[in-house]
Amino acid sequence: xxxxxxxxxxxxxxxxxxxxxxxxxxxxxxxxxxxxxxxxxxxxxxxxxxxxxxxxxxxxxxxxxxxxxxxxxxxxxxxxxxxxxxxxxxxxxxxxxxxxxxxxxxxxxxxxxxxxxxxxxxxxxxxxxxxxxxxxxxxxxxxxxxxxxxxxxxxxxxxxxxxxxxxxxxxxxxxxxxxxxxxxxxxxxxxxxxxxxxxxxxxxxxxxxxxxxxxxxxx
Amino acid sequence: xxxxxxxxxxxxxxxxxxxxxxxxxxxxxxxxxxxxxxxxxxxxxxxxxxxxxxxxxxxxxxxxxxxxxxxxxxxxxxxxxxxxxxxxxxxxxxxxxxxxxxxxxxxxxxxxxxxxxxxxxxxxxxxxxxxxxxxxxxxxxxxxxxxxxxxxxxxxxxxxxxxxxxxxxxxxxxxxxxxxxxxxxxxxxxxxxxxxxxxxxxxxxxxxxxxxxxxxxxxxxxxxxxxxxxxxxxxxxxxxxxxxxxxxxxxxxxxxxxxxxxxxxxxxxxxxxxxxxxxxxxxxxxxxxxxxxxxxxxxxxxxxxx
Numbered sequence: 001x002x003x004x005x006x007x008x009x010x011x012x013x014x015x016x017x018x019x020x021x022x023x024x025x026x027x028x029x030x031x032x033x034x035x036x037x038x039x040x041x042x043x044x045x046x047x048x049x050x051x052x053x054x055x056x057x058x059x060x061x062x063x064x065x066x067x068x069x070x071x072x073x074x075x076x077x078x079x080x081x082x083x084x085x086x087x088x089x090x091x092x093x094x095x096x097x098x099x100x101x102x103x104x105x106x107x108x109x110x111x112x113x114x115x116x117x118x119x120x121x122x123x124x125x126x127x128x129x130x131x132x133x134x135x136x137x138x139x140x141x142x143x144x145x146x147x148x149x150x151x152x153x154x155x156x157x158x159x160x161x162x163x164x165x166x167x168x169x170x171x172x173x174x175x176x177x178x179x180x181x182x183x184x185x186x187x188x189x190x191x192x193x194x195x196x197x198x199x200x201x202x203x204x205x206x207x208x209x210x211x212x213x214x215x216x217x218x219x
Numbered sequence: 220x221x222x223x224x225x226x227x228x229x230x231x232x233x234x235x236x237x238x239x240x241x242x243x244x245x246x247x248x249x250x251x252x253x254x255x256x257x258x259x260x261x262x263x264x265x266x267x268x269x270x271x272x273x274x275x276x277x278x279x280x281x282x283x284x285x286x287x288x289x290x291x292x293x294x295x296x297x298x299x300x301x302x303x304x305x306x307x308x309x310x311x312x313x314x315x316x317x318x319x320x321x322x323x324x325x326x327x328x329x330x331x332x333x334x335x336x337x338x339x340x341x342x343x344x345x346x347x348x349x350x351x352x353x354x355x356x357x358x359x360x361x362x363x364x365x366x367x368x369x370x371x372x373x374x375x376x377x378x379x380x381x382x383x384x385x386x387x388x389x390x391x392x393x394x395x396x397x398x399x400x401x402x403x404x405x406x407x408x409x410x411x412x413x414x415x416x417x418x419x420x421x422x423x424x425x426x427x428x429x430x431x432x433x434x435x436x437x438x439x440x441x442x443x444x445x446x447x448x449x450x451x452x453x454x455x456x457x458x459x460x461x462x463x464x465x466x467x468x469x470x471x472x473x474x475x476x477x478x479x480x481x482x483x484x485x486x487x488x489x490x491x492x493x494x495x496x497x498x499x500x501x502x503x504x505x506x507x508x509x510x511x512x513x514x515x516x517x518x519x520x521x522x523x524x525x
Contacts, residue, residue, distance in 0.1 A: 051426070051427065071432075072431075078427075078429050083427050089420070089423075089424055091234070091420075091424060093236040094232055094234075095232070098231060098232055102234070102424075102425075102428055105231075105234070106425060106428060106430035106431075106434050111231055150428070154429070
């Protein structure tokens with residue numbers, strides 16, 4: 001599903017952020033991406049989200065070499081990938097329901113077509129009572145669950161999460177990672193970036209460790 | 220702050236919030252630009268219409284001038300000239316300008332109460348053409364060679380000058396109109412760039428959830444189209460009110476006689492139904508210009524940032 005071959009990245013003439021990364025990630029797997037701050041976790045996720053091109057090497061997603069794809073093909077491929085950020089990035093003027101429905105709305109679907117699915121998903125993540133609230137009225141945990149719901153409403157094959165537990169307390173962090181685990185059970189490939197090592201001990205998933213731009217794997 | 224319930228939001232909120240677009244200032248700017256465009260266009264049309272009407276009136280007449288020549292009988296020559304003119308194909312009628320009429324024509328230069336019988340003044344025959352295109356002016360000119368002191372004035376020089384003057388005014392007006400349109404486009408480009416910069420977060424979110432540049436541009440274009448329409452309607456209505464007010468004021472302030480003369484020279488300062496339609500047509504043009512300019516600016520912004 002994801003294949004990196006000798007991938008390197010540097011911004012402009014700056015130092016190499018990622019060096020010679022080569023690995024494969026199988027469909028339906030769950031990986032924690034760990035490493036100290038500045039180790040390149042976010043840059044690696046941006047390459048996977050197709051919003052950044054590597055400086056060297058080859059990236060294949062769903063069997064396709066992404067460097068050979070035009071804008072339209074990249075856009076089609078991106079619609080198979082969901083992303084969750086540490087800072088939630090919900091649109092403040094839209095309700096929880098509207099934020100979660102956004103990926104379907106940009107595909108041109110009418111509300112009558114997606115209303116039931118979005119409501120069901122919001123109830124599944126525990127936001128059934130808060131679907132008409134604006135983000136400003138949600139707690140950190142609620143915002144993150146809304147962000148997760150938005151990332152998965154389009155049924156992506158890959159779900160990327162960049163420090164999704166960074167703004168919530170340890171107990172809620174645990175519940176959020178369990179939510180990702182549930183999604184993984186349904187077949188979604190998940191890469192979750194975090195530097196909270198104690199949290200990882202609660203889950204049996206393999207770890208991708210980035211250090212000084214290089215990656216190593218540990219089960 | 221209170222939580223919004225479904226009943227409070229009848230429809231899905233727009234992706235680009237209304238208040239995030241520099242709305243009121245831009246509406247005012249578009250209104251001013253529409254007003255200036257409509258007034259300039261109205262002025263150009265007014266001059267063009269008057270010039271065409273004047274040129275057409277002058278073109279329907281030619282004048283035979285007969286200078287006094289010693290040994291020639293003026294009255295006889297005038298009759299001959301009228302007869303020759305009436306025989307010419309394309310001529311509707313010919314008449315001699317009486318001495319009294321000649322006196323009135325000369326009054327601005329010679330003053331009132333002069334006795335023309337004491338002076339040898341040239342006499343005029345006004346020839347009305349049925350159809351200026353088909354009238355055989357060359358034949359009339361040849362025939363008039365038989366009368367000593369006769370010459371034919373087709374007013375060609377006047378018409379040429381008038382057309383040149385009207386053409387200059389029209390071209391200047393169109394140039395001003397182009398500059399107004401250019402200024403409008405530039406203002407919209409700056410406003411759109413500002414809006415895009417202040418809505419960067421929305422653009423980024425839309426990008427990573429898989430929205431195409433075309434979709435994002437469409438969302439912003441909708442906002443700007445609405446602004447363009449509102450500004451256009453305000454400016455267009457203001458221009459119509461301006462023309463009506465000036466038309467009424469000119470009628471009240473200028474005396475009837477002077478007003479009539481002004482009307483003959485410059486046409487009536489009145490839009491008419493077609494003029495109002497013309498100004499109303501400026502509104503969708505400005506609104507479309509606003510929408511298209513913002514769309515192109517957004518597309519450019521997105522292609523630079525994505």
